[in-house]
Amino acid sequence: xxxxxxxxxxxxxxxxxxxxxxxxxxxxxxxxxxxxxxxxxxxxxxxxxxxxxxxxxxxxxxxxxxxxxxxxxxxxxxxxxxxxxxxxxxxxxxxxxxxxxxxxxxxxxxxxxxxxxxxxxxxxxxxxxxxxxxxxxxxxxxxxxxxxxxxxxxxxxxxxxxxxxxxxxxxxxxxxxxxxxxxxxxxxxxxxxxxxxxxxxxxxxxxxxxxxxxxxxxxxxxxxxxxxxxxxxxxxxxxxxxxxxxxxxxxxxxxxxxxxxxxxxxxxxxxxxxx
Ligand code: ZN
Numbered sequence: 211x212x213x214x215x216x217x218x219x220x221x222x223x224x225x226x227x228x229x230x231x232x233x234x235x236x237x238x239x240x241x242x243x244x245x246x247x248x249x250x251x252x253x254x255x256x257x258x259x260x261x262x263x264x265x266x267x268x269x270x271x272x273x274x275x276x277x278x279x280x281x282x283x284x285x286x287x288x289x290x291x292x293x294x295x296x297x298x299x300x301x302x303x304x305x306x307x308x309x310x311x312x313x314x315x316x317x318x319x320x321x322x323x324x325x326x327x328x329x330x331x332x333x334x335x336x337x338x339x340x341x342x343x344x345x346x347x348x349x350x351x352x353x354x355x356x357x358x359x360x361x362x363x364x365x366x367x368x369x370x371x372x373x374x375x376x377x378x379x380x381x382x383x384x385x386x387x388x389x390x391x392x393x394x395x396x397x398x399x400x401x402x403x404x405x406x407x408x409x410x411x412x413x414x415x416x417x418x419x420x421x422x423x424x425x426x427x428x429x430x431x432x433x434x435x436x437x438x439x440x441x442x443x444x445x446x447x448x449x450x451x452x453x454x455x456x457x458x459x460x461x462x463x464x465x466x467x468x469x470x471x472x473x474x475x476x477x478x479x480x481x482x483x484x485x
Contacts, residue, residue, distance in 0.1 A: 212299035214342070220312070224266055236267060244428045244450065245269040247334035249322060249350060251276075251298040251415030253403070254364050254420060256288035256305075259315075260388030263306035265391045269314045271334055274298040285410030322346050324472040327353040336427055338420055339363040342402055345392040349475045351387030354380055356471065357460050362423050363387060364416045366408050367401070369444040370418035375423050375436045375456065378463040382456050385437060388469075389457040413443050456459040 216224070216235060227241075244267050248258045251274040276298050278289045288302040299317035307315050320326060322341075327349055329457050331337050337359045339350050347365075354361040358379035365372050380385030419440070426432045438451045446478040462469045 215344055221409055222264075223310075223380075227265070228374060233429060237429045237431075240428055240430075241266045241425070242268045244336070245271070245334040246336045246338065246424055246428075247271040247273065247331055248340060249273045250339045250340035250342065251286075251302040251406065252282065252289065252342065252419035253285040253366065253410070255298075255338075256286045257304060257414050257417035258338055258340060258421050258424075259288055259302045259306045260309060261283050261418060262424060263310045263313050263315065264426060265421075267308065267313060268406070268425075269316065269334075271316040271318055271330070272299040272302050273318045273320065273330065274302075285408065285413045287414065316370060322349060324349060324475040327472065328357055331357050334359070336360050336362065336424055338386040338424060340417065340420070342404075344400070345475075348387070348394050349472065351376065352462060352469055352472060352475070355386050360427060361387065362420050362427070364420045365412050366416050367403060368406055369409050369412060371412055371419075371440075371442045371444070373419050373423070373435055373442075374438065375427070375434045377434075377436055378456070383437060383454040385454045385461060386463040388462040389460045390439065390454055392457075392461060409444060412442075415444075415457070 224238050227238055228235055234406050237412050246262055246267050251272050259270060259272060277300055278294050280294055282289055283291060288305040293301040297319050299319050303315040303317045331353055334400050337354050339347060339361060341347055351361060361376040363374050363376060376387050377384045379388045423435050424433060437454050439454050440451050442449050458464055461467050
């Protein structure tokens with residue numbers, strides 16, 4: 211068994227992990243070797259980046275093209291009042307790096323598109339969706355299936371959160387995001403947090419649940435939220451999970467699926483151009 215050479219300070223930092231039979235020194239070495247991409251450095255991405263860094267995940271990529279705004283601070287706890295106006299990826303990297311300078315934080319200040327998504331996710335083992343719009347959500351879901359990357363997905367609105375882990379590249383019975391939502395909703399049908407609001411703490415819990423699924427995935431422990439959708443009604447204080455089945459007629463992962471590249475997202479030619 212390959213053991214990571216932990217320094218005294220690392221043994222102390224990660225002692226509550228190392229105490230767990232399910233983690234130990236071997237698990238801590240797996241965390242150090244893992245590369246996780248967090249798309250969206252907002253309400254979900256904040257707890258994701260902070261907990262993944264605290265846990266010792268070796269490389270954490272952050273994707274966002276926005277700057278910190280005052281209206282973000284009610285929920286996006288990686289940012290600070292002092293950092294208003296700074297790029298969110300730089301602000302989140304600073305917060306996560308202050309918790310754990312031993313992990314590598316890579317700031318990708320860009321908007322995900324069909325031309326850059328493949329190259330970006332290929333450099334990581336696991337992808338987390340912490341975005342707030344359907345265009346990016348579907349692009350990321352398609353790219354993760356086509357590039358064989360697990361997708362740890364969460365969405366929040368008002369007082370509700372939904373979470374799932376998609377590993378459709380492993381084949382049946384694993385569903386993909388499009389088995390659940392075949393197409394983006396018509397513009398304007400589903401409001402965004404900017405339009406309908408969200409209770410800040412709800413994003414914190416949802417992002418922390420995402421971080422937990424990422425750590426389970428890296429460590430290979432427990433039962434993943436795979437083939438299941440977790441729905442949390444915060445007002446009712448109720449969690450429930452529903453079974454997610456693979457759709458044999460799915461456009462992405464179905465046997466006769468028609469989505470074979472990212473051309474539907476307006477960039478197939480771009481996607482094939484070497485960087
Ligand atoms: Zn599917």
